[in-house]
Amino acid sequence: MSDLTEDEAFLTLYADLAREGPGASADLGWALSVAGTPAQAHIVDAGCGSGADTLTLAKDRPQARIDAVDKTPQFVEAAQKRLAPFGDRVQVRQGDMARLDGPYDLIWCAGAIYFIGITQALTAWRSALANGGRVAFSEPCMLPRPSQAARDFWSVEYPQITDMAGIRDRVAQAGYRVLGENLQIGAAWENYYLPMERRIASLRPDASPSLAAALDKAEAEIARWRAAPSEIAYALMVVAPE
C-alpha cells in the first residue's frame, strides 16, 4: 500500500486539531470590543481553518450573522460539522479569502493574512467592508532585541517577519489606520501547541514514514517555540480604512 502524500500527512496531523494556529477567545473578545462590532453584526472568519474562532463568535455573538471561509476542503468540512448546531446563522464555505463579498462589519483573520500579505489583503477587503466596518488580524511579530532562540524559530517558520513598526507600515500602505494592537504571547500559543503535542503522541505509534516525517517537523517547531516561549508573538491588529 502506498504511503500518504506530504499534504495528506499534514492534514492527518492538523485537520482534527481544535485550532490550526495560535489564538485565544479572550483576544477575540478584545478585538470585538476595540472594533466596536455591533451585536447584530455581519462577520466573516477569513481563513477559518477548522472553525475555532467561528465557534467562539457564534457563541459570544448570538445575534450576529457569521460567515467562515477557508480554501482547504478538510478544514471546511471539520468547521461545517462543528458549526452545524447554529443552523443558517453560520455559513461555512470553501473559497478564497482574498475574494470576499460582504458587506461585513468585521473581517476577522487569525493567523492567515500572511498567505496573502497584509497590504494586499486589506486592499482587497476594502470593498467587502460595511460602512464603519473593521478588520482584525494576527500576524507574526518580532519583539525588540530577540534572542538567538527567537531568531531561530522565525528563521524557519516565517523568515519574512517584521517588527511592530513593519506591521504598521504595511497597514498604512493599504490606507488603513490602527485602532488597537495587542501582543499574543504564551497562552495563545499553548492553545495551539499543547493539543498538537497530544495529537502527535496519539499518532506516533502507527505512523507511516511520511506521517512520521510530518510529526517530526511539528515536534521540531514546538521545541523551537519552547526555547523562547515568552518571545514568540503574534501582533493582533484592529484596523479601519481611512
Ligand SMILES: C[S@@+](CC[C@H](N)C(=O)[O-])C[C@H]1O[C@@H](n2cnc3c(N)ncnc32)[C@H](O)[C@@H]1O
Ligand atoms: C494557520 S491556519 C489558521 C486557521 C484558523 N484561523 C485558526 O486560527 O485556527 C491558516 C488557514 O488559512 C487558510 N488559507 C490560506 N490561504 C487561504 C486563502 N487564500 N483563502 C482561504 N483560506 C486560506 C488555510 O487553509 C488555513 O486553514
